[in-house]
């Protein structure tokens with residue numbers, strides 16, 4: 001299961017729900033790369049040398065890492081891939097790998113209205129004194145622009161500035177769109193889930209219904 005979601009789509013929360021429901025592991029390529037480096041494996045040494053030279057970890061190494069992981073017994077009922085595939089080339093390699101196994105890929109794309117995310121993040125304020133977070137929609141300060149606890153003037157965090165959020169969303173779009181397209185062209189099962197105007201629980205129910213209706217997951221498939 002490949003999970004895609006832009007910043008602000010709640011991807012991490014949905015991954016946790018899916019892990020709990022299906023009892024399958026979540027595999028983060030970032031975590032795996034760090035683990036290999038920490039443990040000083042051959043792969044880890046190769047990765048570390050690349051990173052020290054300021055180079056990207058090549059697709060071949062990342063693919064090897066993921067495929068080795070997918071062969072382990074805890075993945076026999078499936079897994080959730082997080083942060084992989086990152087390029088259309090990796091997506092093609094993954095599809096090729098899965099053809100030789102009993103596994104099949106399913107893509108879930110948490111689709112959000114970027115204007116909703118930008119206005120949500122733009123409404124956030126932080127107290128520079130005590131770090132308390134406020135939100136123009138759900139957690140307003142008693143006095144506009146001032147911290148309830150110490151009266152300090154609230155500020156917009158750099159991360160929440162509209163132009164910064166917009167740039168992160170554009171970057172995500174440019175990186176992810178071609179990967180999703182390569183799955184679509186290959187005819188992979190792809191679910192587009194509206195993650196803008198429903199809460200996390202409702203979004204999860206939508207995903208669950210989609211997976212059950214299509215026979216990809218459900219009571220008879222879970223917990224074998």
Ligand SMILES: [Zn+2]
Pocket residue numbers: 127128129130131132147148149150151152
């Ligand atoms: Zn404060």
